[in-house]
Amino acid sequence: MSLPKEKLLRAYRQMKTIREFEERAHAEIMNGQIAGFTHLYTGQEANAVGVCEHLDNDDTIISTHRGHGHCIAKGADVIGMMKELFGSSEGLCKGKGGSMHVADMEKGILGANGIVAGGPPISVGAALAARIRKNGRVAVSFSGDGSVNQGTCFEAMNLAVVLKVPAVFVIENNYYSEHTNISYAVGCDDLKARTEGFGFPVFVADGADFFSVYEAAGKAIEHARAGNGPAGVFAxxxxxxxxxxxxxxxxxxxxxxxxxxxxxxxxxxFRTTMQASGELSMEELDAIDAEVMTLIEESVSAAKAAARPTPEQVTEDVYINYSGQASA
Ligand SMILES: Cc1ncc(C[n+]2csc(CCOP(=O)(O)OP(=O)(O)O)c2C)c(N)n1
Ligand SMILES: [Mg+2]
Incomplete structure (x- = not known):
């Protein structure tokens, strides 16, 4: 698969940014600088980037408890995210979301989500809004192998077919749901066929290979955007x-x-593929590595220096009244 150089550079930069964001977050958590419960996405970067590289700003994603990578791939501000993890009032969600609830509506990021399989139903709602408004958007939900036996996931997949909405279900099979292997937790050995039983096509990808995910996601997103109803990606x-x-x-x-x-x-x-094809030089990729390391360093310094919520701010945005006025 041949892609424009700009796209290749961007895909690598995004994957590298996620990797270094996660590795640095790991170090800062171990140092006691970041509080709360955190799930890292390291190793799965090609999935988020291979999918989000097909999305426009107004398309939506809904993520999981392991959501940093999805948010960065969809365009979340890295410094704002690091501040969020540090609990700063300057964070993307004023420090109230933290690792598991990063969201940015301006970027079509409907939120990371602590509820396993909580995302697919939300994406069907977003996809229904897109269908009604005829705005050409697609709604992607990322979820794990642990989500695929949840009733909410089944209901969402069925409803998406019934309503013929542009929802794309991306299932990332990392073989574990917490500490349980998929071979123990899932009763069938052909998840693609089982999912296709709902009535939509599923495209399979190697989640360690950006190009494989990009190709599979491209087919699924094209299918949904063209008005053919939902599609799936299994990586x-x-x-x-x-x-x-x-x-x-x-x-x-x-x-x-x-x-x-x-x-x-x-x-x-990615480097091996580029070396073989000659499309990008290793020096070009090294330069991106250096820029990413600078950005991550900058994000941590900014997060450490950033304001913490005042006691008054802690109770802001907790309740909302539906006439549209936020109340304390
Ligand atoms: C409805 C629900 N049940 C159980 C949990 C506890 N829990 C949190 S993460 C997780 C495993 C999820 O596995 P998977 O979907 O494969 O995602 P991964 O952690 O591998 O990214 C579980 C069971 C939860 N958060 N929500
Ligand atoms: Mg899993």
């Missing part, structure tokens, strides 16, 4: 950290993590 992927930061990961096989980092790294795979 096999791997998370390089535990379920949450601090997870001792005793359920992993020996050598599993080393193998993942060595053989399922989307950044390494």
């Amino acid at each position: 096999e992927t791997g998370r390089f950290h535990g379920h949450f930061v601090g997870d001792p990961q005793t359920y992993r096989a020996e050598g599993e993590l080393d193998d993942l980092r060595e053989n399922s790294c989307c950044l390494k795979n």
Whole structure:
């Protein structure tokens, strides 16, 4: 698959930004600088970027508890996100969302979501709004292998077909739901066929390969945008950290993590593909690496220096009245 150079550079930059954001967040959590429960997306970057590179600003995404990567890929401001993780009132959600509830309506980011399979129904609502308004938007939900046996996921998939709405269900199979392997949790061994049973096409991707995800997501999004109803993407992927930061990961096989980092790294795979095709030089990619490291450093310094909420601000935006006036 051949893409314009600008697009290639951007895709790599986005994946690298997610990787370094997550690795730095990990370090800052371990240092005690970031409070709260955090799930890192390291290893899965190609999925978020391969999908979001097809989306416009006004298309919507809904994410999961492992949502930093989806938000960055959809265009969330990295400094605003780091401030959010640090609980600053200057954060994207004034420090009240934190890691698991980053949102930015201006960017079509309807929010990360702590409820497993809470996203698919929301994306059907967003897709129905797009269909009624005839604005050509698509609504993407990202969810994990742990979401696929949830009733909300089934209901959303069925309703999307019935209403023929432009919803795209992206399922990232990282083989674990918390500490339980998919082989134990899912009763059938052909999830693609089971999902297609709802009545929409599902495109399969290698989640460690940006180009594979980009191609599969392109077909699914084109299908939905053209008014043919929902579509799905199934990507096999791997998370390089535990379920949450601090997870001792005793359920992993020996050598599993080393193998993942060595053989399922989307950044390494991207570099290998570029080296073989000659479309980008390693120097160009190194320059992006350096710029990303500077941005991440800047985001942490800004987050550490940023204001913390005052006692008065803590109770702002807690309730809303439906005449449109926020109340304390
Ligand atoms: C409805 C619901 N049930 C259980 C949980 C607890 N929980 C949080 S994350 C998680 C596992 C999700 O696995 P998966 O969907 O594969 O996503 P991953 O963590 O692998 O990204 C569970 C069971 C929850 N948050 N919501
Ligand atoms: Mg999973």
